[in-house]
Amino acid sequence: MTTYEPLPVTPELITWAREHAGFSLDAAQRKFGKIGQWEAGEVLPTYPQLEGMAETFKVPVAVFFFP
Numbered sequence: 001m002t003t004y005e006p007l008p009v010t011p012e013l014i015t016w017a018r019e020h021a022g023f024s025l026d027a028a029q030r031k032f033g034k035i036g037q038w039e040a041g042e043v044l045p046t047y048p049q050l051e052g053m054a055e056t057f058k059v060p061v062a063v064f065f066f067p
Contacts, residue, residue, distance in 0.1 A: 004046035007045065007046065009064040009065060013063055014035065015039045017053065017057040018035070018053075020059070021056070021058060023056075023057070025039075031056060032052065032053060045064075047061075050064055
């Protein structure tokens with residue numbers, strides 16, 4: 001079984017990407033259960049989770065690592 005490490009992303013950019021794509025927090029939470037915690041900086045996402053968000057929100061994965 002593969003385990004993935006949480007990655008240090010910029011929580012505000014998760015919020016920006018979600019809002020830019022037109023997703024409400026409720027809609028995004030149905031797809032990504034922990035997105036509220038990611039946006040609050042309480043929990044960090046893994047790379048596969050970032051890939052899913054990038055695909056859904058139509059942004060490059062690198063966006064989440066901008067300062």
